[in-house]
Amino acid sequence: RFADQLVQRQRFADQLKLKDGQSDDDDVTIDIDKTFCTALEYGLPPTGGWGLGIDRLTMLLTDSQNIKEVLLFPTMKPRD
Numbered sequence: 001r002f003a004d005q006l007v008q009r010q011r012f013a014d015q016l017k018l019k020d021g022q023s024d025d026d027d028v029t030i031d032i033d034k035t036f037c038t039a040l041e042y043g044l045p046p047t048g049g050w051g052l053g054i055d056r057l058t059m060l061l062t063d064s065q066n067i068k069e070v071l072l073f074p075t076m077k078p079r080d
């Protein structure tokens with residue numbers, strides 16, 4: 001499973017080993033993201049995929065050009 005925190009920590013460590021042989025200009029390798037690994041320990045849900053919120057669906061159905069046209073909160077609606 002990709003989201004397994006132990007596997008992810010190992011991948012970060014392997015990436016750091018590869019960084020030693022690369023030039024300083026290479027931005028591909030990063031340090032271990034401890035915050036991300038801790039979030040995985042606590043049960044972070046899968047972070048990939050596709051989502052569609054009610055506001056975006058409403059925009060699609062009403063053919064709106066701006067999300068402010070479909071927001072229900074009056075403080076965020078445009079003033080006419």
